[in-house]
Amino acid sequence: MPQADCRSSPALPPLEPRLQKRYQQLVQEHLQIGQSVAAGLNALPGTATSFASTQAAWRFYRNASVSLPALAQPLIAQGRAALQATGNEYALVLHDWSHLNYDRHTRKTDRCGLAREHRQGCELQSALLVSDRDGAPLAPLYQNLQSAVGLHTTRGPEVLPAATHLDELRARWRHLDQLGLGRPLVHIVDREGDSIGHYRQWQEHHFLVRAKGGQRVAWDGASVWLSGVADELKPQLEFCREVEWHGRAARQYVGETRVVLSRRTRQKRRGQKPRSVAGAPVTLRLIVSEVRTQKGRVLAQWLLLSNVPARVDAGRLALWYYWRWRIESFFKLLKGAGQQVEHWQQGSAAAVARRLLVVSAALVLVWQLGRAQSPAAAELRTVLVRLSGRQIKRGPGWTASALLEGVWVLLAMLELLEHHDLSRLRQLAETFFNPLGNKGLQLV
DSSP states (O other), X not given: OOOOTTOOOOOOOSSOHXXXXXXXXXXXXXXXXXXXXXXXOXXXXXXXXXXXXXXXXXXXHHOTTSOHHHHHHHHHHHHHHHHHHHTOSSEEEEEEEEEEEOTTOTTOTTOXXXXXXXXXXXXXXXXXXXXXXXOOEEEEEEEEEEETXXXXXXXXXSOBOOOOHHHHHHHHHHHHHTTOOSSOEEEEEOGGGOOHHHXXXXXXXXXXXXXXXXXXXXXXXXXXXXXXXXXXXXXXXXXXXXXXXXXXXXXXXXXXXXXXXXXXXXXXXXXXXXXXXXXXXXXXXXXXXXXXXXXXXXXXXXXXXXXXOTTSOXXXXXXXXXXXXXXXXXXXXXXXXTTOGGGOOOSSHHHHHHHHHHHHHHHXXXXXXXXXXXXXXXXXXXXXXXXXXXXXXXXXXXXXXXXXXXXXXXXHHHHHHHHSOXXXXXXXXXXXXXTTOOSSSOOO
């Protein structure tokens, strides 16, 4: 395959050279938008047949020597390099969970159920690194895939027993701290992370968690509801910045105080009776953030609890949480708006997990191009959007989906020109545009 400036090469996992070469090819073949009716890879138009490419991918995803920690190494390396290149002060890590629905995939014998929605599939648990300057996604640092047999994780090669979301977070955070990213980590979690017992366990880490209002805290010498503290702070909220809310201009207001959480922990474990456990009081920063219309109507309110040092002001913390939706966009790219993960035909969660990490490497390359500042990168983004054929709203002029759509067309063009003469291709095209030799419709 010819090397061109438009092609980024992913860092290689610590595998044997033959598997490294296959990994590179698979990453390139996933630089595309998938289709639900054909969710397999698209082979580049080289000398190999599509069937041969499919068989090679099938063998790669079933290869036991291709471990998840090995496939995660390129993503971690890309994240570490991006932090250094962009001058980030902190490493923001977004944590979330997403169910992969495999109801109709009866050949996946290790599916697990989602009791609340009566669905069968796997659960994806991700940690996404984003920039503390503009919230741009940098790399998925950590991936779990929970199935009926346990937890397939990039933390180690063995399958671990399944744990509750918040119990698993503690082990995940310790693992991320050991990666040596060169920046202090701040872990950002949605309301599921609001747990006094886990706040006590997480004191060794920096975290920013969206809290629920229906809990009592000590504030200003009294025991009050957290939502009541927010109501008291509401008149004191100060305008912070202009933001976008569902495509419309809005204004963000922020205020801050300190609260003490001292209530007992109610521990619930499957198969055991709930028990109440006392613990030490925890003092946290409460940041109240409201997004309002230009006329002052409240569109959203967030109650954020954090132990990040006070030198990071409340407005900055509120902005960091505002970027939490980036991980939802990541899941969207994996699902219907990109790679169609819920239609993959791999027969086991282990194979799906390996393919997820290959796809993640492809997305990292697209994100790299998206945040590149050079004139050549800007020109390439314009070319790719044109090749994608997509209509883009005003603003940055591109989306990750459009770049994926366009880069596949470009790679296919370059691969085709490597093996076919351009003049011969034009002659062949004439047989379609002018099959009867008349002078009607012709190829320009």
